[in-house]
Amino acid sequence: MKATAATLWLIVLAFGLYPALPTRAQTPLTDEEKPSTTIPPQTIKRNDVSYIVSVDYDLSRAWAGNENLEIDVRSVTKGAKNLQLTGCEPCNPQTSPIFSRVSDFRVIEETGPSAESVNRLTRFRFSVGLKPEALPRQYSIKLLFKLPENGSHQSEEVPVDFPLFAGVREHGLLKVDEQRSKPLACIGGATREFTFTLYNAYVDYDVHLQKLKLTSNVDGLVVGIVSSDPAGQIDPKTNTITFNPPLVITPAQHQPVAIKARLAGLATAGNYLTGFDSDAQVTFKFLYDDSYQRPLSDLEYALPLHVRPSTAALLVAVLLGALVGVVIMSAWRILKYEGGYWRKASLIGSTILVGLIVSIIALQGQVNVSFDAVDLRASYDKPVVLFLLSLFATVSGTPLLRKFLGLDKPSTAGVSAAAPPASGSEA
Known part of the structure; x- marks a missing residue:
């Protein structure tokens, strides 16, 4: 019981x-x-x-x-x-x-x-x-x-x-809300800030952004990431930013992102003659999940760049072109350095000035040179183009400038010095 x-x-x-x-x-x-x-x-x-x-x-x-x-x-x-x-x-x-x-x-x-x-x-x-x-x-x-x-x-x-x-394994709904019609202008060897906006197009899910990786189609172009906003842990070896805890983007939210990265110079990622690759671009790759531990990594944002050498490198190319032009014209005896010190300095200075003016105008005005007869296209940001422009302007433009300035007239001092003395009978 x-x-x-x-x-x-x-x-x-x-x-x-x-x-x-x-x-x-x-x-x-x-x-x-x-x-x-x-x-x-x-x-x-x-x-x-x-x-x-x-x-x-x-x-x-x-x-x-x-x-x-x-x-x-x-x-x-x-x-x-x-x-x-x-x-x-x-x-x-x-x-x-x-x-x-x-x-x-x-x-x-x-x-x-x-x-x-x-x-x-x-x-x-x-x-x-x-x-x-x-x-x-x-x-x-x-x-x-x-x-x-x-x-x-x-x-x-x-x-x-x-x-x-319900989720997806590809074609996720994290988007880059950015419309860019032209490549982003950059200078080799300098730090550049890349800005864009992420948009969460999911209807119900938060996006948990875990990593952002920066790569380029040009070897060595990206030297390293300097900083990011929002801040994350930067891995300098892989150029990866890790967000810990993950960066949460709620549905329909726009999240601005700013990445500062240092670009390589001509010696590392370019060529001293041809400059940088005209098709250069950087790619941002995102790793995230849809708040239910379903990871996606299919979002890649490719940003085309127009990378030009530093101003110092381009000016060196211009100056070299002008100096080579002076040497060529001297060898052809087009230039005759006669007269006093100031006259010689004026002749040399005007010769170099022609090449510098033409090349700097091309550089600042971003002039592209085109020779359709030989199917040649050349850009103002290529050192070899500025060198040739400076050389051509020096050789072809100097005679015109000298004639305009009257520098071809014989020196008065030189003529007086060369005149024969008067005869004694006339004296």
Whole structure:
């Protein structure tokens, strides 16, 4: 009799504690179960009988295009009979925005009250296919359950809603909100700030930006990242910025980003004759997840650059062109350095000045040289172009300038000095 009373007391105690007992969806997930949803269980109550319904599925597999996402549904009750899963909405593949197929609903586990538990458990499983064109967002799925008949009460169908967090493995909705029609002007060997705006186009999901990597199609062009805003941990070896904790961008939010990086000079990433590659660009690669631990790394922002050598390097090319022009004209005896010191200085100075003026105008005016006859295109920011411009201007323009300034006239001092002395008879 005492044993029977003790047993009854344990049963009563179990019934009293049942509402407070955690279900599978409430307890921490084991390593084997992760990743999984943590959808809170829902309670259906009819005729003083409660049914607790929970839904589980693997979040990492809930991506658009997956044709086999398994969904587990559990119903726990203390009643004599349990719920029966009969359908879902929207489950018609022809009209559903998310499902391409829905399998039959199977009972994979069914247990009744026992010495260890007073609960009755029914576990259902069905699989669905997610349409490849499904948008990554939260979908509300309605499960339809049939209540057991209870005496004079006919069985009825009750709905239970649960969220399906559909994601994607490519074509994520983190975008760069930037419209640039021309390459960004940069100077080799200097620090340049790159600015752009990230836009979270997800409807329901936060973006957790974890890493940003900077690369270039020209070897050695990016020397290193100097700073970033928002700030992150910079790895100088890989030119990667790590955000810890991740940078959170909420749905429809615009997040400005500024990256300062130092570019290499001609010796490292260019050529002393041809300058830098005219097709140079830097690429920003983003690694992020959609707040449900589904990582994406498909966003790359390529920014075309117009990198020119430093002003000092270009001026050296101009000066060399003018000096070579002076040497050539002297060898051809086009220049005759006669007269006094100031006259010689004027001749040499005017010769160099012609080349400098023409080349500097080309540099500051960003003139591009085109020779259609030989299909040659040359840009003002190429040292060899400025050298040739300076050389050509020096050789061809100097005679015109000398004639205009009257520097070709014989020196008066030279003529007087060369005149023969008067004869003694005339004296």
